[in-house]
Amino acid sequence: MIEIENVTKYYGDFQAISDISFRVEPGEILGFLGPNGAGKTTTMKIITGFMPASSGTVSVAGYDIMTESLEARRHIGYLPETVPLYTDMTVKDYLTFMGKIRGMSSKNIARRTSEVIDICRLGDYRDSHISKLSKGFRQRVGIAQSIVHEPDVLILDEPTIGIDPIQVVETRQLIKDLGEEHTVIISTHILPEVSMICERVIIIHEGQIVAVDKPENLANRLRGVERIELDVKGNRRKVLDEILSVEGVQDVEQTDTLGEGVFSYLVEGDVGQETKSKIASTVIHAGWDLHRLESIGMSLEEIFLRLTTSEEASKVE
């Protein structure tokens, strides 16, 4: 649905993004993660055709954003970071106008505006002036305008920034729901948000893609190890020895005492189901009670820090 190939962008001499390539499949929710100034917004502005890339190509729904710009733009719904709204208009007028300039027929507009007003739960504010709305509601109007023309592709630049926690939860749910019908790219620097909403994450740092994967895979893949937690009833030292001798286990430590001879252990081992099965069968064969066994991912914060700081470190060297 969206293809970005070797896109580079310079602002003067400053290279904002360098040689980025990725694809977004139809119906996918892609998270675009990175610290401030990493190049997220720049990339989005290039995808939407607001800014041309210095080199490289972008195509949306099969149309090149530079050469078939109008056609490509028809398929895009865009919410910039600043949530641009005509503050002197009412919500309904604003949505009607946005529908019109996206080439919708009057009949369609009437139907869709009331639909998106419902979807974004703006019903009580239909005829309110946008200048009177709170930040959270403005954000919703921003999202409403991005979906009013039923685009295939939704590009949302930090859609949950600056709104209160309850609205953040609602907005996330809204984006998740939208992801069922649209291809979505959402940028954020809030990490839990990505694991909540996105099916795939691109981590971008200093204009370069440093990682692409599913949020849950990212943790394991990046470390090259899987972390497994298990509670076992049995002799502590023996359990430690036995588990460590299992093929694929790199390290094991006891983390907690649960009482009645049950202890918690944290195992680091090779990625994959195999290691887990082997640990389980070892424990059972030794005649101990296995109370719990689960693999735990690394939190995105950890990955993020690791990736971006190791990048930093390699720069210094």
Add this chain to the structure above:
Amino acid sequence: MSNAIAIALKESKAYFSTPTAYIVGAMFLILTGIFFVFDITRPFADASVRGFITWAAFFVIFLSPLLTMRLLAEEQKLGTLELLLTSPVKDWEVVMGKYIASLFFLFATIALTVYYVLLLYVFGDPDTGPILSAYLGLFFYGAASLAVGLLSSSLSSNQIVSAVVGTAVLLILANVDRVANLVEGITADVLHEVSMNTHFLDFTRGIIDTSHVVYYLSITVVFLFLTVRSLETRRWR
């Protein structure tokens, strides 16, 4: 073109729902009204709009940039230009839509001065031809001024800056013929021909000369074209 109309309708609504346009329009009517009174109350005054329309043209120079300053500067300030330019709308449609709206409001304001003309007909016996040609000239003058104002609105995200730049450019463009008197030869001729006021004179005398019409239309087209280009370069900045 339907996009341009949609934008024009939105901007027209904005004109009628914000105080700025009303205040600016009212000021224009007050000032032209005062000069209309001065003009027809002097001794041996004739029943014509000639004196008043010259003043009206002078005030249009200040009125136009005030009407256009918001149009593109505010879009840049609010960031809505980003939405407009990422919608399937051509740049020239944006410019035309904005321009048509300002043209409509200016013409509506000028149309209100027809009240003065009615007074002339009630209390005197004016010649209809020169009045029509004078108004035609004023419309062309206004159309060109608005195009200049729109360009300056595209150059900055600050409305005040837009208005000041627009007024300055218009003052120069209108009065450059005064400089023509200070120089000689071809330079003088060029400066004389470039001036907006030079071309206005004939209209007030009841003469509709195609060359003057072409002049005002050229100014309009050139400045609107520059506005489109200016919007395009917004993307590159």
